[in-house]
Amino acid sequence: MHPKTTVLFKNNYKSTGHVVINQGGTSSGKTYAIEQVLFCLAAENEKQVITVVGQDIPNLKSGALRDAQAIHSESDILKRLVKNFNHTDRIFQFKNGSIIEFKSYANAQDAKSGKRDYLFINEANGIEWDVYTELALRTKKRIFIDYNPNNGFWVHDKLIGKPGVQLFISDHRHNPFVDDAMREKIEGLKTEDLELWKVYARGITGKITGLVFDNWHICEYIPEDAKLIAAGLDFGFTNDETGCLQVYKQNGELWVDELIYETRLTNTDLARRLAGCGISKATEIIADSAEPKSIEELKRLGWLVTGAKKGADSIKNSIDILKRYKLNVTRNSINLRKELGRYKWQTDKSGNAINQPVDTYNHLIDPLRYVALNKLNTKGGNGVKSRLPQASRLQYDDVLTQMIGLS
Numbered sequence: 001m002h003p004k005t006t007v008l009f010k011n012n013y014k015s016t017g018h019v020v021i022n023q024g025g026t027s028s029g030k031t032y033a034i035e036q037v038l039f040c041l042a043a044e045n046e047k048q049v050i051t052v053v054g055q056d057i058p059n060l061k062s063g064a065l066r067d068a069q070a071i072h073s074e075s076d077i078l079k080r081l082v083k084n085f086n087h088t089d090r091i092f093q094f095k096n097g098s099i100i101e102f103k104s105y106a107n108a109q110d111a112k113s114g115k116r117d118y119l120f121i122n123e124a125n126g127i128e129w130d131v132y133t134e135l136a137l138r139t140k141k142r143i144f145i146d147y148n149p150n151n152g153f154w155v156h157d158k159l160i161g162k163p164g165v166q167l168f169i170s171d172h173r174h175n176p177f178v179d180d181a182m183r184e185k186i187e188g189l190k191t192e193d194l195e196l197w198k199v200y201a202r203g204i205t206g207k208i209t210g211l212v213f214d215n216w217h218i219c220e221y222i223p224e225d226a227k228l229i230a231a232g233l234d235f236g237f238t239n240d241e242t243g244c245l246q247v248y249k250q251n252g253e254l255w256v257d258e259l260i261y262e263t264r265l266t267n268t269d270l271a272r273r274l275a276g277c278g279i280s281k282a283t284e285i286i287a288d289s290a291e292p293k294s295i296e297e298l299k300r301l302g303w304l305v306t307g308a309k310k311g312a313d314s315i316k317n318s319i320d321i322l323k324r325y326k327l328n329v330t331r332n333s334i335n336l337r338k339e340l341g342r343y344k345w346q347t348d349k350s351g352n353a354i355n356q357p358v359d360t361y362n363h364l365i366d367p368l369r370y371v372a373l374n375k376l377n378t379k380g381g382n383g384v385k386s387r388l389p390q391a392s393r394l395q396y397d398d399v400l401t402q403m404i405g406l407s
Contacts, residue, residue: 004074007174008033012144013040017166019136019159022146025171025203026186027178030146032067034120037144039071041118042098043081049116050100053135055126057090057104062334064122065090065102108134120144129154149205150341156205171203181239193346193358210345210353212319216327218337222257226250229375231279232367233287233305235294237264243363244274245336246283247371253326258333258364267297274303286370308370316355318369321376336364 006029012020013036022030038050052068054060072078072085072092083093090102105111111134119139121127124147132154136143145155159165172178172186189197198204226248236242244260259277260270279285281302287295289307298305308314329336342361345353 018164026200027172028170029175047097050118051116052120219328231285232371234366241363255328258336261335318372321372
């Protein structure tokens with residue numbers, strides 16, 4: 001049905017377990033492969049109800065739903081078999097009466113509504129066990145699950161190793177469609193942080209400890225009376241994303257909203273994106289001072305761009321400033337939320353944390369730091385006390401012994 005299939009597609013399509021778990025590193029293609037299987041199941045069988053569940057709608061739109069739309073648009077066969085896609089309700093409707101719906105559930109009570117033939121829990125470590133339980137009870141045929149194994153959670157405690165449960169462990173090496181630049185970036189984690197490399201480059205279950213920020217929370221929107229401090233901007237191009245966000249302040253707290261997270265943007269492209277995001281040319285933008293040429297080009301295009309005030313210990317100092325505030329991150333700031341969940345302190349050879357963060361997963365955190373360096377009073381904040389992390393070693397389970405079909 002689709003020319004771009006991998007070993008993960010084949011294993012999931014031929015799976016026999018009632019619960020099929022896909023544990024994988026980044027860019028392993030697990031979500032894409034599972035959704036290819038779901039399209040096949042919907043097309044091959046009449047009147048199937050297939051539900052794809054994510055932590056929230058923004059996560060689904062930026063991940064699983066986007067992949068599904070790509071699968072559909074790239075397949076002439078699917079275009080003939082799918083009657084329409086309802087953008088409002090996020091439902092693919094097939095001519096044979098089958099549907100694939102994309103949903104999120106606020107709680108277990110909410111998850112009691114509706115029954116289905118197939119269930120796909122996307123990024124399962126963002127879903128509560130009781131929500132999964134209610135959904136699983138109302139699923140007739142098969143449940144697919146995927147996640148990055150940042151740490152152990154209910155999948156490891158309650159599902160892996162149980163009867164009727166299959167486990168596939170994968171990483172970018174199982175996905176032939178990943179380009180060399182991305183492979184190098186993933187493998188490069190080994191020199192930055194061995195623990196992160198094991199999780200994201202090899203799909204090994206661990207516990208990422210020593211995260212830099214533990215003072216952030218998800219919010220639904222920026223309060224109307226919050227004052228805009230500045231926008232932050234980090235330049236990227238081929239392998240690294242250009243990241244831009246806006247930082248607001250209200251009642252001694254910071255409110256942060258992600259605007260741009262994209263590769264291959266020229267400065268002209270970036271100027272158009274800034275305008276498209278609704279940023280006023282009167283808004284001060286604090287950018288990476290290591291890119292004076294880009295800053296000057298944006299200035300000549302009419303933007304108020306200032307270089308970040310870097311110096312000795314500027315990374316540590318900006319982190320210390322930010323840790324004095326409660327950080328409220330909008331739910332739509334998907335990539336910033338992911339970065340905050342991965343951004344950690346480096347460790348020495350003994351596994352002890354040192355006062356320097358790993359230089360990765362920071363294309364939105366860096367512009368947040370730039371705003372802190374230039375615009376926030378180091379004596380400000382709400383009294384949140386900065387704490388250095390207690391480093392500990394990754395603890396791995398024995399899931400590697402349960403690998404099925406992958407080498």
